[in-house]
Amino acid sequence: MTQSATPDIAAGRLRADDLAANFDDVKPPLDRKKALIESSRCYFCHDAPCVEACPTSIDVPNFIRMINTGNTLGAAEEILDANILGGMCARVCPTEILCEDKCVRNTSEDKPVNIGMLQRYAVDHLLQSNHRPFARQKPTGKRVAVVGGGPAGLSCAHALAIHGHDVTIFEARPKLGGLNEYGIAAYKTVNDFAQKEVQFILSIGGISAKTGQALGRDVTLDQLRKDFDAVFLGFGLAGVNALGLADEDKLSGVEDAVAYIADLRQAADKSKLKVGRKVVVIGGGNTAIDISVQTKRLGAEDVTLVYRRGPEHMSATWHEQEFAQVNGVKLKHWARPIRLLGHNGAIKEVEFERTALDDRGQLVGTGETYSILCDQVFKAIGQKLVKDPVNGKARESLDLHGGKIAVNEERKTSLGNVWAGGDCIASGIDLTVQSVEDGKVAARSIDRYLRGK
Amino acid sequence: MADLRSNFIGIKSPNPFWLASAPPTDKEYNVVRAFKAGWGGVVWKTLGENPPVVNVSSRYGALHSADQRMIGFNNIELITDRPLEVNLREIKQVKRDWPDRAVVVSLMVPCTEEAWKGILPLVEETGADGVELNFGCPHGMSERGMGSAVGQVPEYVGMVAKWCKQYTRMPVIVKLTPNVTDVRKPARAAKEGGADAVSLINTINSITSIDLDIMAPTPTVDGKGTHGGYCGPAVKPIAMHMVADIARDKDTFGLPISAIGGIANWRDAAEFIALSAGTVQVCTAAMHYGFRIVDDMISGLANWMDGKGYKTIEDFRGKAVPNVTDWQFLNINYKSIARIDQDKCIKCGLCHIACEDTSHQAIAAQRVDGKRRYEVIDAECVGCNLCNHVCPVPDCISMVAVETGKPYLNWTQDPRNPMRKAAE
Ligand SMILES: Cc1cc2nc3c(=O)[nH]c(=O)nc-3n(C[C@H](O)[C@H](O)[C@H](O)COP(=O)(O)OP(=O)(O)OC[C@H]3O[C@@H](n4cnc5c(N)ncnc54)[C@H](O)[C@@H]3O)c2cc1C
Ligand SMILES: Cc1cc2nc3c(=O)[nH]c(=O)nc-3n(C[C@H](O)[C@H](O)[C@H](O)COP(=O)(O)O)c2cc1C
Ligand code: SF4
Ligand code: SF4
Ligand code: SF4
Numbered sequence: 001m002t003q004s005a006t007p008d009i010a011a012g013r014l015r016a017d018d019l020a021a022n023f024d025d026v027k028p029p030l031d032r033k034k035a036l037i038e039s040s041r042c043y044f045c046h047d048a049p050c051v052e053a054c055p056t057s058i059d060v061p062n063f064i065r066m067i068n069t070g071n072t073l074g075a076a077e078e079i080l081d082a083n084i085l086g087g088m089c090a091r092v093c094p095t096e097i098l099c100e101d102k103c104v105r106n107t108s109e110d111k112p113v114n115i116g117m118l119q120r121y122a123v124d125h126l127l128q129s130n131h132r133p134f135a136r137q138k139p140t141g142k143r144v145a146v147v148g149g150g151p152a153g154l155s156c157a158h159a160l161a162i163h164g165h166d167v168t169i170f171e172a173r174p175k176l177g178g179l180n181e182y183g184i185a186a187y188k189t190v191n192d193f194a195q196k197e198v199q200f201i202l203s204i205g206g207i208s209a210k211t212g213q214a215l216g217r218d219v220t221l222d223q224l225r226k227d228f229d230a231v232f233l234g235f236g237l238a239g240v241n242a243l244g245l246a247d248e249d250k251l252s253g254v255e256d257a258v259a260y261i262a263d264l265r266q267a268a269d270k271s272k273l274k275v276g277r278k279v280v281v282i283g284g285g286n287t288a289i290d291i292s293v294q295t296k297r298l299g300a301e302d303v304t305l306v307y308r309r310g311p312e313h314m315s316a317t318w319h320e321q322e323f324a325q326v327n328g329v330k331l332k333h334w335a336r337p338i339r340l341l342g343h344n345g346a347i348k349e350v351e352f353e354r355t356a357l358d359d360r361g362q363l364v365g366t367g368e369t370y371s372i373l374c375d376q377v378f379k380a381i382g383q384k385l386v387k388d389p390v391n392g393k394a395r396e397s398l399d400l401h402g403g404k405i406a407v408n409e410e411r412k413t414s415l416g417n418v419w420a421g422g423d424c425i426a427s428g429i430d431l432t433v434q435s436v437e438d439g440k441v442a443a444r445s446i447d448r449y450l451r452g453k
Numbered sequence: 454m455a456d457l458r459s460n461f462i463g464i465k466s467p468n469p470f471w472l473a474s475a476p477p478t479d480k481e482y483n484v485v486r487a488f489k490a491g492w493g494g495v496v497w498k499t500l501g502e503n504p505p506v507v508n509v510s511s512r513y514g515a516l517h518s519a520d521q522r523m524i525g526f527n528n529i530e531l532i533t534d535r536p537l538e539v540n541l542r543e544i545k546q547v548k549r550d551w552p553d554r555a556v557v558v559s560l561m562v563p564c565t566e567e568a569w570k571g572i573l574p575l576v577e578e579t580g581a582d583g584v585e586l587n588f589g590c591p592h593g594m595s596e597r598g599m600g601s602a603v604g605q606v607p608e609y610v611g612m613v614a615k616w617c618k619q620y621t622r623m624p625v626i627v628k629l630t631p632n633v634t635d636v637r638k639p640a641r642a643a644k645e646g647g648a649d650a651v652s653l654i655n656t657i658n659s660i661t662s663i664d665l666d667i668m669a670p671t672p673t674v675d676g677k678g679t680h681g682g683y684c685g686p687a688v689k690p691i692a693m694h695m696v697a698d699i700a701r702d703k704d705t706f707g708l709p710i711s712a713i714g715g716i717a718n719w720r721d722a723a724e725f726i727a728l729s730a731g732t733v734q735v736c737t738a739a740m741h742y743g744f745r746i747v748d749d750m751i752s753g754l755a756n757w758m759d760g761k762g763y764k765t766i767e768d769f770r771g772k773a774v775p776n777v778t779d780w781q782f783l784n785i786n787y788k789s790i791a792r793i794d795q796d797k798c799i800k801c802g803l804c805h806i807a808c809e810d811t812s813h814q815a816i817a818a819q820r821v822d823g824k825r826r827y828e829v830i831d832a833e834c835v836g837c838n839l840c841n842h843v844c845p846v847p848d849c850i851s852m853v854a855v856e857t858g859k860p861y862l863n864w865t866q867d868p869r870n871p872m873r874k875a876a877e
Contacts, residue, residue: 040519043845046802047818047825068519107799108846 013299150178152422155439216389276376494555589655614646656682689715719753
């Protein structure tokens with residue numbers, strides 16, 4: 001077998017119009033006619049199971065009924081009252097395991113009401129209008145610091161601003177939005193929607209954003225706790241898990257999926273992004289699916305996703321797995337990487353060992369191996385909390401649980417005036433919609449605290 | 454295979470499905486398409502004297518169900534706006550080309566003997582099978598002393614029917630307006646006047662909606678609107694009641710009826726026939742979906758009849774009439790209660806909330822192992838049927854009879870009735 005001496009990683013693999021089509025809206029919005037037909041399918045259930053399945057408890061039957069009566073603004077208000085990022089959630093929620101999974105229409109006809117698309121229809125309608133449904137209550141003079149401008153931080157900040165508190169967001173990156181801006185697959189949120197939503201949220205007033213300000217580098221938790229009446233931590237998971245293989249950091253072409261996606265999301269011109277001809281992705285979550293599909297859509301010829309367990313163990317939903325397959329990604333299961341082989345400092349081959357479950361249900365290597373030739377490898381095996389900023393040199397340190405911040409029901413941490421929510425807490429659910437809920441719940445608790453103070 | 458042939462007051466047609474007098478029957482072109490599609494007969498769009506009427510724009514309003522289907526329809530159109538001789542020429546041609554189909558001609562002329570005496574021979578000359586007197590149109594024509602202005606006065610109905618019987622040998626059908634308090638009165642008058650049959654209902658006075666931007670009723674004509682005639686699925690219950698009233702009235706018992714109003718499929722047709730209708734007429738459903746709907750009407754009725762062992766229409770015609778009674782004769786000792794088929798139930802909770810909020814608190818919302826379960830509380834259920842109607846799953850809730858051990862007792866006999874007749 002002959003091999004090219006240099007790895008084949010190149011930009012501009014596809015024509016501009018193909019690229020544009022590949023990164024266009026993956027689920028085009030409903031028009032009025034479709035929204036009317038789809039909304040008519042909702043039975044307006046009592047004690048609706050879909051509401052129970054939504055982490056933010058949006059009153060689904062009520063908002064769908066409002067769409068059907070032509071009260072689209074009312075529908076959007078109903079959604080945003082429960083979930084201020086209802087527009088993004090409508091685009092990114094894995095509805096197949098949330099609200100739509102519980103829709104009673106699954107029982108009768110295996111086809112749920114398309115709740116996500118209806119939610120998007122209503123919220124987009126409101127955002128495109130000049131209707132602004134929220135107003136601030138009388139200023140309280142209380143000040144809250146929010147660390148991290150992602151879904152959790154934005155949700156918390158908005159709810160606090162409504163209650164009349166003054167909020168300052170400290171965000172390490174140049175733009176607000178968190179993974180909405182830097183992480184979600186490009187075709188799920190087109191036309192700069194993340195920033196439009198951020199603008200809508202900030203338009204309530206009372207929220208100032210300090211971007212480029214990182215906790216641990218530019219400010220400390222001790223200082224924030226002193227300067228502000230309360231602090232909310234919503235800084236997500238800034239660290240990535242490593243494969244733990246030799247040369248992982250030395251070989252070129254071995255990349256972190258989340259960082260690559262961030263570049264992709266920020267790229268003004270996607271034809272400038274370099275992508276391998278043969279790509280290997282390691283991981284089994286949504287990040288793994290997203291990097292696979294996006295590299296494929298950038299023009300990679302072969303993309304192989306390798307996961308150490310079976311399809312049913314992947315944290316990517318069946319819907320996401322199917323989406324990857326439809327996009328031509330090859331999914332391989334029951335194998336783990338054991339060696340990265342390079343040539344002239346660049347990745348050339350990944351060796352895998354087949355895995356299985358032993359008698360006690362533990363994952364073990366079988367000793368049998370195979371390898372895949374490649375030009376580029378993406379690590380997508382999860383992110384982790386960077387503890388330094390909070391516990392580095394702080395006087396009092398936060399309790400952690402399973403490597404994440406420990407909180408109670410109200411999202412209160414072990415520290416007096418500090419709350420936390422989103423991916424950085426130990427909830428076990430790393431979803432946009434769950435982060436929004438965390439921010440909302442925390443804000444309620446912070447408000448009570450500030451009023452009692 | 455069931456025999457669907459119909460012989461209605463001597464007018465024969467291969468099936469009992471006729472198109473009602475309305476736009477679908479306004480021209481040879483439409484009627485030929487209808488006959489090609491399989492319709493058994495037509496009542497030609499109402500003819501009047503020359504000069505023809507003039508129509509406005511626009512003309513129709515509608516009520517939609519949540520899934521955007523038209524369930525009620527309303528119009529402010531008048532009778533045919535084409536010259537009399539054009540219509541007569543086309544009727545003659547169609548009857549010649551389609552001798553096996555029923556062609557009835559609808560008429561509306563001023564309420565004078567000369568007017569009716571003048572037009573009837575012209576129609577007779579076309580070879581048409583009969584005439585239908587349009588005493589029903591609720592708008593535009595009534596202001597001119599025609600249509601429902603005649604139909605609402607029983608004496609006029611009888612008088613015109615009599616003139617018609619006098620001046621033509623053709624069968625005469627009187628089309629009744631529902632815009633009266635008691636439809637039996639004009640029906641009796643029609644019978645006394647010698648009419649061979651009645652047809653009903655014509656359209657109901659209505660305003661379908663207000664355009665909230667321009668603050669005017671729809672359909673809107675240059676910023677204004679007016680009441681129009683209501684029809685379509687929404688009017689079927691009203692038509693059924695009126696047909697049943699005539700079918701069981703002792704004075705009109707046996708008077709042939711051509712039923713009209715909201716008929717859209719074979720089942721609607723069968724229901725009207727069970728209430729004694731000899732033929733059924735359709736307008737809105739054809740205007741909504743086109744003539745093709747007759748396929749379902751023909752095969753659906755035939756298959757249902759085969760299943761029931763009815764060989765001809767006559768075998769089941771009028772069979773439901775004896776079971777239509779007055780409230781006071783219903784068995785007060787009968788009891789039914791709701792039953793939920795848990796395997797079919799999709800746990801939408803609609804039955805519970807309907808009963809809980811608005812009725813008898815007879816459906817319990819439970820959680821069994823965290824799963825929703827809706828269960829009828831037998832002791833509280835009065836058998837009202839509300840849950841059954843709101844349940845979105847077919848045959849999920851049924852009303853079952855409960856043995857009470859009590860004999861038949863109606864309100865006239867009930868001791869709780871202060872005005873009951875003395876016991877025999
Ligand atoms: C590639 C990818 C795809 C995903 N796709 C989906 C999806 O389709 N659907 C879905 O529901 N979920 C998806 N998720 C998960 C979802 O994005 C997260 O659950 C959600 O964004 C978490 O919100 P958050 O506010 O907790 O954190 P983040 O969105 O991560 O926001 C945290 C913010 O804090 C900032 N920050 C970090 N450290 C500091 C510091 N020291 N000081 C100041 N600021 C700091 C970050 O820059 C960031 O802006 C995806 C995640 C990834 C990685
Ligand atoms: C647009 C329109 C025009 C009508 N014109 C007449 C008419 O000229 N003569 C008549 O007797 N009935 C007329 N009707 C009434 C219909 O013949 C019929 O009685 C009524 O629509 C009820 O039937 P449906 O529910 O099937 O539509 C008209 C109805 C409609 C919708
Ligand atoms: S926020 Fe997400 S889970 Fe909740 S109703 Fe909307 S789409 Fe469904
Ligand atoms: S479960 Fe389905 S049908 Fe019922 S309210 Fe929710 S979306 Fe509507
Ligand atoms: S209305 Fe029907 S489907 Fe819904 S909960 Fe009641 S019985 Fe079940």
